[in-house]
Every structure is written in structure tokens, then in C-alpha cells.
Amino acid sequence: MDYLRIQGPTKLSGTVTISGAKNAALPLITLTLLAHNKVTLTNTPEVADIKTLLKLLENLGATSTLNNHVLELDTSTVNHTMANYDIVKTMRASILVLGPLLARFGHCEVSLPGGCAIGQRPIDLHLKALEQMGAEITIHAGYVNAVAPKGLQGAHIIFDKITVTGTANIVMAAALAHGKTVLVNCAKEPEVVQLCEILRDSGVDITGIGSSELTIIGTGGKTLEMVDFEIIPDRIEAGTYLCAGAITNSTITLEKVRPDHLDAVTAKLEQMGCTIDIDGTNMTIHPAAELKHVELITQEYPAFPTDMQAQFLALATLAKGTSIIEERLFENRFMHVSELQRLGADIRLNGHTATVIGESPLFGADVMATDLRASSALVLAAMAAEGTTNVHRIYHLDRGYENLEQKLRALGAKIERLSE
Ligand code: EPZ
Numbered sequence: 001m002d003y004l005r006i007q008g009p010t011k012l013s014g015t016v017t018i019s020g021a022k023n024a025a026l027p028l029i030t031l032t033l034l035a036h037n038k039v040t041l042t043n044t045p046e047v048a049d050i051k052t053l054l055k056l057l058e059n060l061g062a063t064s065t066l067n068n069h070v071l072e073l074d075t076s077t078v079n080h081t082m083a084n085y086d087i088v089k090t091m092r093a094s095i096l097v098l099g100p101l102l103a104r105f106g107h108c109e110v111s112l113p114g115g116c117a118i119g120q121r122p123i124d125l126h127l128k129a130l131e132q133m134g135a136e137i138t139i140h141a142g143y144v145n146a147v148a149p150k151g152l153q154g155a156h157i158i159f160d161k162i163t164v165t166g167t168a169n170i171v172m173a174a175a176l177a178h179g180k181t182v183l184v185n186c187a188k189e190p191e192v193v194q195l196c197e198i199l200r201d202s203g204v205d206i207t208g209i210g211s212s213e214l215t216i217i218g219t220g221g222k223t224l225e226m227v228d229f230e231i232i233p234d235r236i237e238a239g240t241y242l243c244a245g246a247i248t249n250s251t252i253t254l255e256k257v258r259p260d261h262l263d264a265v266t267a268k269l270e271q272m273g274c275t276i277d278i279d280g281t282n283m284t285i286h287p288a289a290e291l292k293h294v295e296l297i298t299q300e301y302p303a304f305p306t307d308m309q310a311q312f313l314a315l316a317t318l319a320k321g322t323s324i325i326e327e328r329l330f331e332n333r334f335m336h337v338s339e340l341q342r343l344g345a346d347i348r349l350n351g352h353t354a355t356v357i358g359e360s361p362l363f364g365a366d367v368m369a370t371d372l373r374a375s376s377a378l379v380l381a382a383m384a385a386e387g388t389t390n391v392h393r394i395y396h397l398d399r400g401y402e403n404l405e406q407k408l409r410a411l412g413a414k415i416e417r418l419s420e
Helices: 022-034 048-060 092-105 124-132 164-175 190-201 235-247 259-271 306-316 336-342 372-384 395-400 404-410
Strands: 002-008 014-017 038-042 063-067 070-074 107-111 136-140 143-147 156-158 180-184 205-207 213-217 252-255 275-279 282-286 295-297 322-326 346-350 353-357 366-368 387-392 414-419
Touching: 002 372, 002 395, 014 404, 022 038, 022 048, 022 070, 022 092, 022 164, 022 190, 048 063, 048 070, 048 092, 048 395, 092 107, 092 124, 092 143, 092 164, 124 136, 124 156, 124 164, 164 180, 164 190, 164 213, 190 205, 235 252, 235 259, 235 282, 235 306, 235 372, 259 275, 259 282, 306 322, 306 336, 306 353, 306 372, 336 346, 336 366, 336 372, 372 387, 372 395, 372 404, 404 414
Parallel strands: 014 252, 156 180, 295 322, 366 387
Antiparallel strands: 002 387, 002 414, 038 070, 063 070, 107 143, 136 143, 180 213, 205 213, 252 282, 275 282, 322 353, 346 353
């Protein structure tokens, strides 16, 4: 197993190119299940989760090539409808095949994804919405068996909770359903917006894009002639590099970013005393003269993202004063706290709230990555800590950060990948 060895404290400088968004690419790849043509996706991030999903699609009968961030995908040959446990258990986002497979074939069997390190993560809202669209769903032997013998029917669906992959799944199902679907209380994340835009550009009548209410007129089972497109930049990768500048007290520039997708993150960095310059698709962070404490609550977009909570927690350990960080989306997304404590951080956890006593001197240690974003927080803290930190179990990082150590090394970090 690989691990990262990081020597701190470190100073960074230069420019880093941000990759395409993993969480946009995942639903967009499953979206091609609705197409009858070959589709080309550019700016595809070459990370483990994308490769896992492509393997799943290949098991279903699709063909794909991914070279130099250009993904060519042909799902016209798909002739299986079972997404099996072996792949789904390694990546929850595999559930994104449920809506498209059911819409296209009228039946499918998808393994239940199960829980994960950050919480329970049920899919009840996906299933309830599909049932409202006429699907008959049974759970047997760990699989969701879904059938819609007469095809899916348009429906008026109110999500009890805002769900990102739930919205994506049902939007895709509605695109091929019979009649009109109205979805209320939808996720408004940029990744969901891009999915809707590609559907619109591919001829689906969809309105309300970017709002919490979407109206979709389905094609009645007809597959789509899908357009080629470029995947949006990864706002969470970008936010993580902004934190890298802030935590190492360095000025760095990010290129190929959508600054408007990062408003909530930028606002918090500015409250902490950093300065951020925006020039088109470039963002430059200048460090704070003195890093100030912060109060933040994770919520759905456009509010502060849960996927940036761990990185800000790492940053808050160095700030002057006491920071309060509340996690509202996932019940168990504080696994990084005990690892940051191993580096010397002073953090008190009370339910969903972490109180971070700032200005803790951090010292290198062996730490263990527990999930994707927690891992990046450990890397950030390690770059600020005195001495050597070994971050173990970095397969989590490989799932979602493209070439992390190469990008950080090019900025001047002392970071190397080693084998246990
Ligand atoms: C997406 O997960 C992202 N994953 C996550 O990114 C991200 O943390 C999350 O949205 C929140 O922004 C992808 O896009 C692939 P949800 P998702 O459904 O869609 C509850 C990362 O690090 N809920 O919006 O699975 C759920 O338990 C990851 O890249 C139900 O109760 O999240 C949670 O409390 C990790 N029932 C809340 O809703 C359901 O049926 C939001 O979850 C569905 C969700």
C-alpha cells in the first residue's frame, strides 16, 4: 500500500492547473447510458473513481477509452442491467446507474451501496422518487431490483431532503420517462446544473436549471443524440489548493477554475484574512498577515460545502482564536479530528460541532487517511507541521485528487509517494 511522506513546514509558489470535477464527471458518465451515440467528454479527471465507474459501464457492455483527459464513451452496446456488489461497494456513486438503466431498459438490478466512513448515506429518496414514477422496487439479497414494465411515468416529486446524487438520478430517469416530471427541493450544485445543461443541449425539454424546482418533459423511452462536452473544473480540488496556499503562508495561483463556484469558500478564506484575486479563470491566493479564526456551517450549495470542512478544520488549527465548525450534512464526517490531534491540533468535538483552539504548534507524525477529503486535510496539516508526516492509506486520495503529489511538488512541497 502507498503512503505519502511530507516534510514540513513548507512554502509554496507558482501555478497549479485544476482538473475536471470528479463529482460532475460521475453522473455525466452515467448520463451517456441515455444516449444512442458515441459521446466525447473532455477535461475528464483521471482519478480512481472515474476508472471504477468506467469498469462498471464496461461490465454492462459499454466501450470506453480515456486518454489525456479525453473520454470516448459508447453505451449503445450495453446489454446487461446488473451493477454488482464488487464494484458498487468500492464506490457509492455507482448508484447513479440506477435511474438511467431503469429509464432505458425498464428494469435493472443494482447492489445497495451500504454505509461509508462519513455516515450512513441511505438511498431511500432515490427509491421513493422512482416508485412515484411507477417503478416497482424490491430489495433482495443486497440488491435493488427495479422494474417499470410500462416505462417510467412523469410525476410530481418533492424531495424530503436535498440530495445531490438523488437529484441527478431522478433527473436522468425523468429525461426518458413518459410525460412531465416536476422535481421540488432539488440540489443546485454546479455538478447537477451541468448535468441538466447537457440534457437540455441534447434535446430534452428541461426548465428551472440552477433552481430548486426542475420540470422535465420525458422523451417517452426514446434514447438521446447526446452532445459532446467539457467537464467543469473541480471546485473542491480548487478549494483544497486555496487552503494549501493559506496554510503554508504562500502566494499561489490556480488556473482553469470557475471562481463563481467557490464563492462560499472564498468568503471564508477572506474572513480568515487571506486575499484572493480573480482574473477570468485564474485565482491567486495571498496569505493572511495573521490568520483569523472562523465560524462555519456546512450546508447545500451555494452555502459552504461539506467537502471543504476537513480542509478548513486543518487551517483553523493555525488561526488566532477559537474556530467553530459545524457539520450539517453527514453524521460521521469528523474522522480526521483524531488524526489531526496526533499532529498536535487542539480540537474538541461535541456532536456535530468541532471547536478548534487555534495557534497549536503542529509536529509531524504517522497519520491515517479515512476518507477522501479527510486525507487532503492531513496533507495540508502536514505541510504546515514541523518535521516528517507519513499519511497512510492514501488510496482515498487517489479516488478524487488527480496527481496530488506531483502538483504539490511542482509548487515546492517536499512530498513523496512510498510503499509500505
Ligand atoms: C454528493 O454525495 C457528493 N458525491 C459528496 O462528495 C458530497 O459530500 C455530497 O454530495 C454533499 O455535497 C458525489 O457527487 C458523487 P447527498 P451524495 O445525497 O449525493 C441524506 C466527496 O468527497 N440522504 O446530497 O451521496 C444523506 O445521508 C463526496 O467527493 C438521505 O437521507 O450526498 C446526507 O445526509 C463524499 N437519503 C444528505 O442527504 C437519500 O436517499 C445529503 O446527501 C439520499 C441522501
